[in-house]
Amino acid sequence: MVSETSVKKRKIPADEHYNEEHHATSKDGLAHPNKAHNTVRTHEEEEKLKTTEEGSWRNNPPYRTHDENETCEKKHTAQCKCGRIKYWLSREKPLASKFCHCKDCQSLHGAPFQWAAVFEKNDLHFENGAKGLAFYSSEKNHTHHDLPCKVSCSYCHAPILDEGRNMVLxxxxxxxxxxxxxxxxxxxxxxxFYSRRVVDIKDGKPKWSELDKQSELIKDVD
Ligand SMILES: [Zn+2]
Ligand SMILES: [Zn+2]
Structure with missing residues (x-):
């Protein structure tokens, strides 16, 4: 009988990608925030990368550029602190919006908790594609584009998004x-991930101890 115990891939239910991709690798504080890796490239280098097999993701949402940017509906505009990264959202309302208190968010954002909104990759349009973006895989602890990964401005290091396999936060x-x-x-x-909080927040909103709908609800304290 052939053993099938070799390399088992983590299965991600299609409707739970947000949760899985954002948090499945959270080992509470074991993130390695070395995202300050600089990836400043010339326009020519950037164009050349798109033609390689490893760089083909640069032609796909949310990184495809120019032509689509002319025609996409621009419902919201965003810009990082230094202004080098600019993007548009072609959808008015996110599919979901949450505060996350997990340790990865705390350590990678330098904040008590993080505010994230879920969109489809097609809703997001970067002015310059992947140019000027830095990538960090907390799962594998390297700085290549490898999903799921964290995406920031390579110059001012402002966190831009978490890219999952199907969605973006x-x-x-x-x-x-x-x-x-x-x-x-x-x-x-x-x-x-309210159980990891550093501060109590009495706002009457549902508070899940870990992932929403998959953990206990925590009551607001009076
Ligand atoms: Zn920037
Ligand atoms: Zn989190």
């Missing part, structure tokens, strides 16, 4: 909202 703090209503669409509806 963008960090809305850098979106230039044109109105209070536009921002309202990004209102987080829940807290996740």
């Amino acid at each position: 963008i960090f809305p703090a850098i979106i230039k909202f044109v109105s209070p209503e536009a921002k309202k669409a990004f209102d987080p509806t829940m807290h996740i």
